[in-house]
Amino acid sequence: DTGVSQNPRHKITKRGQNVTFRCDPISEHNRLYWYRQTLGQGPEFLTYFQNEAQLEKSRLLSDRFSAERPKGSFSTLEIQRTEQGDSAMYLCASSLEKSFPTLDSNSSYGYTFGSGTRLTVV
Amino acid sequence: DQQVKQNSPSLSVQEGRISILNCDYTNSMFDYFLWYKKYPAEGPTFLISISSIKDKNEDGRFTVFLNKSAKHLSLHIVPSQPGDSAVYFCAASYTGTASKLTFGTGTRLQVTL
Numbered sequence: 663d664t665g666v667s668q669n670p671r672h673k674i675t676k677r678g679q680n681v682t683f684r685c686d687p688i689s690e691h692n693r694l695y696w697y698r699q700t701l702g703q704g705p706e707f708l709t710y711f712q713n714e715a716q717l718e719k720s721r722l723l724s725d726r727f728s729a730e731r732p733k734g735s736f737s738t739l740e741i742q743r744t745e746q747g748d749s750a751m752y753l754c755a756s757s758l759e760k761s762f763p764t765l766d767s768n769s770s771y772g773y774t775f776g777s778g779t780r781l782t783v784v
Numbered sequence: 785d786q787q788v789k790q791n792s793p794s795l796s797v798q799e800g801r802i803s804i805l806n807c808d809y810t811n812s813m814f815d816y817f818l819w820y821k822k823y824p825a826e827g828p829t830f831l832i833s834i835s836s837i838k839d840k841n842e843d844g845r846f847t848v849f850l851n852k853s854a855k856h857l858s859l860h861i862v863p864s865q866p867g868d869s870a871v872y873f874c875a876a877s878y879t880g881t882a883s884k885l886t887f888g889t890g891t892r893l894q895v896t897l
Contacts, residue, residue, distance in 0.1 A: 666827070695884075704788070704873050704887030705828065718884065753827055773885070775827030 666776035668754050674782045675744055682740045683779045687756030691774070694737050696729055697753040698722065699778070705753055711737060712759060744783045751778045787811045788876050790888035797895055803861040805891050807874030810855065814876035818885065819848060819859045822871045831872075832859070864895045 667686040675681050687694045692713050697705035708727070709719045713734035723729075726744075731737040741748055755775045789808045797803045805819075815836040820828035834841040834848045834857065841848050847860045861868055874888040 697885075702793075702889065704790075704875070704889050705885070706887070707884045710884070755827070773830060775829070777825065777827050 666754055666756050666774050668752075668776035668779050670779055671777065672780050672782075674784060677746060677783055678743055680740065680742045681744055681781060682738050683752055683754075683781075685737045685739070685754030685756075685776060687736070687754070688774055689735075690758065691756035692734065692759050693757045694731055695755040695757075695773075696737070696739055697755065697775075699751040699753060700749075708739075741781075744781075746783045749781055749783045751780050753778045786889070787814075788874055788886050788888040790872075790874055790891050792891050793889070794892040794894070797864045797893065799866060799895055799897050800863045803859075803864045803868065803893055803895070805859040805861075805872050805874075805893065807857045807859075807888055808855055809857075809874075809876050811876070811886075812855070813878060814886070816877045817848070817850060817857050818875045818877070819846075820873045820875060820887075821868075822873060822890070828873060861893075864893075866895050866897065869893055869895045 669684045673681055695710040696708040698708055699705045706722060707720050708723050709729050710717060711731040714731050726742045729739045753775055755773050757773045787810050818833040819831040821831050822828045832843050832846045832848050834850050836852060839850050845861055850857045871890045871892050873890045875885040877885050
Protein backbone atom coordinates (compact mmCIF):
# COMPACT_ATOMS: atom_id res chain seq x y z
CA ASP A 663 0.00 0.00 0.00
CA THR A 664 1.61 3.24 -1.14
CA GLY A 665 -0.78 5.57 0.65
CA VAL A 666 -2.80 8.32 -1.02
CA SER A 667 -1.37 9.27 -4.40
CA GLN A 668 -1.99 12.59 -6.14
CA ASN A 669 -1.06 13.59 -9.67
CA PRO A 670 0.37 15.80 -10.90
CA ARG A 671 2.49 17.14 -8.04
CA HIS A 672 2.76 20.54 -9.70
CA LYS A 673 0.66 22.26 -12.36
CA ILE A 674 1.25 25.67 -13.91
CA THR A 675 -1.54 26.92 -16.13
CA LYS A 676 -2.62 30.10 -17.81
CA ARG A 677 -5.64 31.95 -16.54
CA GLY A 678 -8.78 30.75 -18.27
CA GLN A 679 -7.53 27.24 -18.93
CA ASN A 680 -9.12 24.10 -17.47
CA VAL A 681 -7.14 21.77 -15.20
CA THR A 682 -7.83 18.32 -13.79
CA PHE A 683 -6.19 16.64 -10.81
CA ARG A 684 -6.32 12.99 -9.87
CA CYS A 685 -6.35 11.30 -6.48
CA ASP A 686 -5.88 7.58 -5.86
CA PRO A 687 -6.90 6.76 -2.29
CA ILE A 688 -5.80 3.86 -0.14
CA SER A 689 -7.49 0.91 -1.80
CA GLU A 690 -9.76 -0.23 1.04
CA HIS A 691 -10.84 3.30 2.00
CA ASN A 692 -14.39 4.12 0.95
CA ARG A 693 -14.30 7.82 1.89
CA LEU A 694 -12.37 10.38 -0.13
CA TYR A 695 -11.96 14.07 0.66
CA TRP A 696 -10.67 17.13 -1.18
CA TYR A 697 -9.16 20.10 0.64
CA ARG A 698 -7.52 23.30 -0.55
CA GLN A 699 -4.66 25.06 1.22
CA THR A 700 -3.58 28.59 0.36
CA LEU A 701 -0.45 30.32 1.61
CA GLY A 702 -0.52 31.00 5.33
CA GLN A 703 -3.79 29.12 5.85
CA GLY A 704 -4.74 25.68 7.00
CA PRO A 705 -6.42 23.20 4.68
CA GLU A 706 -10.05 24.07 3.89
CA PHE A 707 -12.65 21.40 3.19
CA LEU A 708 -14.01 21.30 -0.35
CA THR A 709 -15.98 18.08 -0.73
CA TYR A 710 -16.14 14.40 0.18
CA PHE A 711 -17.32 11.14 -1.31
CA GLN A 712 -18.51 7.94 0.25
CA ASN A 713 -17.91 5.35 -2.43
CA GLU A 714 -19.10 7.05 -5.62
CA ALA A 715 -21.62 9.37 -3.93
CA GLN A 716 -20.64 12.98 -3.33
CA LEU A 717 -22.17 13.60 0.10
CA GLU A 718 -21.09 17.12 0.96
CA LYS A 719 -19.80 20.18 -0.87
CA SER A 720 -18.43 23.35 0.65
CA ARG A 721 -19.59 26.76 -0.49
CA LEU A 722 -15.93 27.20 -1.51
CA LEU A 723 -16.64 24.77 -4.35
CA SER A 724 -17.92 27.23 -6.96
CA ASP A 725 -19.63 26.14 -10.15
CA ARG A 726 -16.25 26.19 -11.89
CA PHE A 727 -15.17 23.26 -9.71
CA SER A 728 -16.39 19.73 -10.20
CA ALA A 729 -15.32 16.54 -8.51
CA GLU A 730 -16.09 12.98 -9.47
CA ARG A 731 -15.44 9.51 -8.17
CA PRO A 732 -17.06 7.40 -10.87
CA LYS A 733 -16.35 3.90 -9.62
CA GLY A 734 -15.77 4.62 -5.99
CA SER A 735 -12.01 4.31 -6.39
CA PHE A 736 -9.96 7.22 -7.77
CA SER A 737 -11.30 10.76 -7.89
CA THR A 738 -10.77 13.75 -10.16
CA LEU A 739 -11.10 17.43 -9.37
CA GLU A 740 -11.58 19.72 -12.36
CA ILE A 741 -11.34 23.49 -12.32
CA GLN A 742 -12.75 25.26 -15.36
CA ARG A 743 -11.71 28.74 -16.50
CA THR A 744 -9.00 28.99 -13.86
CA GLU A 745 -8.42 32.27 -12.05
CA GLN A 746 -5.34 33.49 -10.21
CA GLY A 747 -7.23 33.04 -6.93
CA ASP A 748 -7.36 29.30 -7.62
CA SER A 749 -3.61 29.07 -7.02
CA ALA A 750 -3.26 26.77 -4.02
CA MET A 751 -2.26 23.32 -2.84
CA TYR A 752 -5.07 20.84 -3.47
CA LEU A 753 -5.00 17.99 -0.96
CA CYS A 754 -6.78 14.68 -1.14
CA ALA A 755 -7.38 12.40 1.84
CA SER A 756 -9.07 9.06 2.33
CA SER A 757 -10.47 7.06 5.22
CA LEU A 758 -12.67 4.14 6.13
CA GLU A 759 -16.27 5.05 6.92
CA LYS A 760 -16.10 3.24 10.23
CA SER A 761 -12.72 4.61 11.26
CA PHE A 762 -14.05 7.58 13.15
CA PRO A 763 -14.01 7.23 16.91
CA THR A 764 -16.74 7.71 19.45
CA LEU A 765 -16.22 10.22 22.20
CA ASP A 766 -15.11 7.63 24.73
CA SER A 767 -12.68 5.79 22.51
CA ASN A 768 -8.96 6.27 22.27
CA SER A 769 -8.78 5.42 18.62
CA SER A 770 -7.90 8.07 16.13
CA TYR A 771 -9.11 9.28 12.79
CA GLY A 772 -7.98 7.10 9.92
CA TYR A 773 -7.58 10.18 7.70
CA THR A 774 -4.58 9.82 5.40
CA PHE A 775 -3.57 12.77 3.24
CA GLY A 776 -1.73 12.70 -0.04
CA SER A 777 1.19 15.00 -0.81
CA GLY A 778 -1.04 17.37 -2.76
CA THR A 779 -1.08 19.04 -6.15
CA ARG A 780 0.30 22.57 -6.21
CA LEU A 781 -1.55 24.69 -8.77
CA THR A 782 -0.14 27.98 -10.02
CA VAL A 783 -2.33 30.09 -12.29
CA VAL A 784 -0.38 32.73 -14.22
CA ASP B 785 -15.12 33.24 10.16
CA GLN B 786 -12.11 31.45 11.62
CA GLN B 787 -13.59 28.79 13.90
CA VAL B 788 -10.20 27.31 14.80
CA LYS B 789 -7.40 29.72 15.60
CA GLN B 790 -3.70 29.32 16.12
CA ASN B 791 -2.50 32.75 17.12
CA SER B 792 1.23 32.02 17.09
CA PRO B 793 2.46 31.69 13.53
CA SER B 794 5.89 30.52 14.69
CA LEU B 795 7.72 29.13 17.69
CA SER B 796 11.40 28.44 18.29
CA VAL B 797 12.50 25.99 20.98
CA GLN B 798 15.85 24.51 21.94
CA GLU B 799 16.39 20.80 21.53
CA GLY B 800 15.47 18.92 24.69
CA ARG B 801 13.11 21.60 25.97
CA ILE B 802 9.33 21.55 25.93
CA SER B 803 7.37 22.89 22.95
CA ILE B 804 3.85 24.16 23.67
CA LEU B 805 1.57 24.90 20.75
CA ASN B 806 -1.79 26.50 21.38
CA CYS B 807 -5.14 26.43 19.65
CA ASP B 808 -8.48 28.12 20.35
CA TYR B 809 -11.87 27.35 18.87
CA THR B 810 -15.15 29.20 18.79
CA ASN B 811 -17.70 26.58 17.73
CA SER B 812 -19.02 24.81 20.83
CA MET B 813 -20.40 22.01 18.63
CA PHE B 814 -16.89 20.66 18.00
CA ASP B 815 -16.33 17.54 20.05
CA TYR B 816 -13.22 16.02 18.57
CA PHE B 817 -9.84 17.66 18.12
CA LEU B 818 -6.71 16.64 16.28
CA TRP B 819 -3.17 17.80 15.69
CA TYR B 820 -1.46 17.32 12.36
CA LYS B 821 2.16 17.84 11.43
CA LYS B 822 3.21 18.99 7.98
CA TYR B 823 6.61 19.00 6.34
CA PRO B 824 7.18 21.06 3.17
CA ALA B 825 5.95 19.40 -0.03
CA GLU B 826 4.12 16.70 1.95
CA GLY B 827 0.54 16.29 3.08
CA PRO B 828 -0.45 16.68 6.75
CA THR B 829 0.30 13.67 8.95
CA PHE B 830 -1.91 12.80 11.90
CA LEU B 831 -0.17 13.22 15.25
CA ILE B 832 -2.61 12.92 18.16
CA SER B 833 -6.26 13.53 18.96
CA ILE B 834 -8.62 14.08 21.88
CA SER B 835 -12.35 13.87 22.36
CA SER B 836 -14.34 16.41 24.32
CA ILE B 837 -15.05 14.08 27.22
CA LYS B 838 -11.37 13.90 28.04
CA ASP B 839 -9.00 16.62 29.16
CA LYS B 840 -5.71 14.93 28.33
CA ASN B 841 -4.32 12.38 25.91
CA GLU B 842 -0.72 11.20 25.75
CA ASP B 843 1.23 9.40 23.08
CA GLY B 844 4.92 9.14 23.76
CA ARG B 845 6.51 12.59 23.66
CA PHE B 846 3.21 14.19 22.63
CA THR B 847 0.42 15.25 25.00
CA VAL B 848 -2.72 17.14 24.08
CA PHE B 849 -4.66 19.03 26.72
CA LEU B 850 -8.24 20.22 26.29
CA ASN B 851 -9.93 22.97 28.32
CA LYS B 852 -13.54 22.93 27.17
CA SER B 853 -14.67 25.86 29.26
CA ALA B 854 -11.98 28.05 27.70
CA LYS B 855 -12.39 26.43 24.26
CA HIS B 856 -8.65 25.95 24.23
CA LEU B 857 -6.32 23.08 23.50
CA SER B 858 -2.59 22.75 23.55
CA LEU B 859 0.00 20.32 22.27
CA HIS B 860 3.05 19.63 24.41
CA ILE B 861 6.12 18.02 22.91
CA VAL B 862 8.76 16.95 25.37
CA PRO B 863 11.62 16.60 24.83
CA SER B 864 11.66 18.51 21.55
CA GLN B 865 13.86 17.11 18.79
CA PRO B 866 15.19 18.71 15.59
CA GLY B 867 13.01 16.32 13.56
CA ASP B 868 9.96 17.93 15.16
CA SER B 869 10.59 21.09 13.12
CA ALA B 870 7.49 21.40 10.94
CA VAL B 871 4.19 23.23 10.69
CA TYR B 872 1.60 22.02 13.19
CA PHE B 873 -2.10 22.33 12.49
CA CYS B 874 -4.89 22.06 14.99
CA ALA B 875 -8.16 20.68 13.59
CA ALA B 876 -11.66 20.14 14.93
CA SER B 877 -14.63 18.02 13.98
CA TYR B 878 -17.90 16.51 15.13
CA THR B 879 -17.91 12.80 15.95
CA GLY B 880 -21.47 12.52 14.71
CA THR B 881 -20.74 13.26 11.08
CA ALA B 882 -16.97 12.93 11.29
CA SER B 883 -16.57 13.88 7.67
CA LYS B 884 -15.12 17.36 7.67
CA LEU B 885 -12.11 18.76 9.51
CA THR B 886 -11.82 22.48 10.25
CA PHE B 887 -8.18 23.50 10.47
CA GLY B 888 -6.37 26.35 12.13
CA THR B 889 -3.77 28.41 10.26
CA GLY B 890 -0.82 26.49 11.65
CA THR B 891 2.22 27.17 13.83
CA ARG B 892 5.71 26.71 12.43
CA LEU B 893 7.91 25.03 15.04
CA GLN B 894 11.67 25.34 14.78
CA VAL B 895 13.69 23.16 17.13
CA THR B 896 17.23 24.45 17.37
CA LEU B 897 20.37 22.61 18.46
